[in-house]
Amino acid sequence: MIQILLLVFIGIALFFVFLKIAVQGPPASAPDSSAVLAVRQMVQLEGLSFAGGQRLLDPAEFRMLNSTAELREVAALYRKERQVLALLWISLLQEDVNGLWRFRRFLVRNGVPATLREEVQILSAAIRAVLFLTFLRAIVRTMGPFAFSGGAQDARLLVEKMSYASASVLGRLPRNGWPEIERNWQKSLA
Numbered sequence: 001m002i003q004i005l006l007l008v009f010i011g012i013a014l015f016f017v018f019l020k021i022a023v024q025g026p027p028a029s030a031p032d033s034s035a036v037l038a039v040r041q042m043v044q045l046e047g048l049s050f051a052g053g054q055r056l057l058d059p060a061e062f063r064m065l066n067s068t069a070e071l072r073e074v075a076a077l078y079r080k081e082r083q084v085l086a087l088l089w090i091s092l093l094q095e096d097v098n099g100l101w102r103f104r105r106f107l108v109r110n111g112v113p114a115t116l117r118e119e120v121q122i123l124s125a126a127i128r129a130v131l132f133l134t135f136l137r138a139i140v141r142t143m144g145p146f147a148f149s150g151g152a153q154d155a156r157l158l159v160e161k162m163s164y165a166s167a168s169v170l171g172r173l174p175r176n177g178w179p180e181i182e183r184n185w186q187k188s189l190a
Helices: 002-023 033-043 060-066 069-109 116-143 151-170 175-189
Strands: none
Touching: 033 069, 033 151, 033 175, 060 069, 069 116, 069 151, 069 175, 116 151
16 A cells, blocks of 8 residues: 555656646747758658647647536547557657657767757656656656646647757758758658
8 A cells, every 4th residue: 555655656746847847838948930840841840840739739629529418428438548548649749759869869970069958858858758658658647638638738839949059050050951961861761
């Protein structure tokens, strides 16, 4: 019994820690919007480009269906399908984080300057994003897609921070060099 209470307490503490971290939002000095768009195009951020993540975890439609006795079967099916879609979206966000990490490393390996502080910040952002997405995946798997409806926005913000970090590095290069960076990036993926 004590072990279960300890696990519940740790889970609640981690939830609030991740929530605080995620709500901090993008950095105050966001990079140039053209660099952000270029990174999103080069890395092909499918999870971040999906605008319906918040709706995937929103329980309003499920509650409406479940409130009518005749539609409870439909509500159960709806819940299962939403769970599958939410897990797929979380997987896409995890792929986005991995892609952004590899892209940033690619830029630095190819001579774009980055300070030690920036490297620590991106490592920290990557770890937070991976941990939060893993936490969100576990919540959706065990408790269903509607258990942590606020998690969609938090997850999205963490991945956006990663894209901003990559965009700030890309922004140090002249724009006329971006097509060459994109070609070299695509070659490195092949």
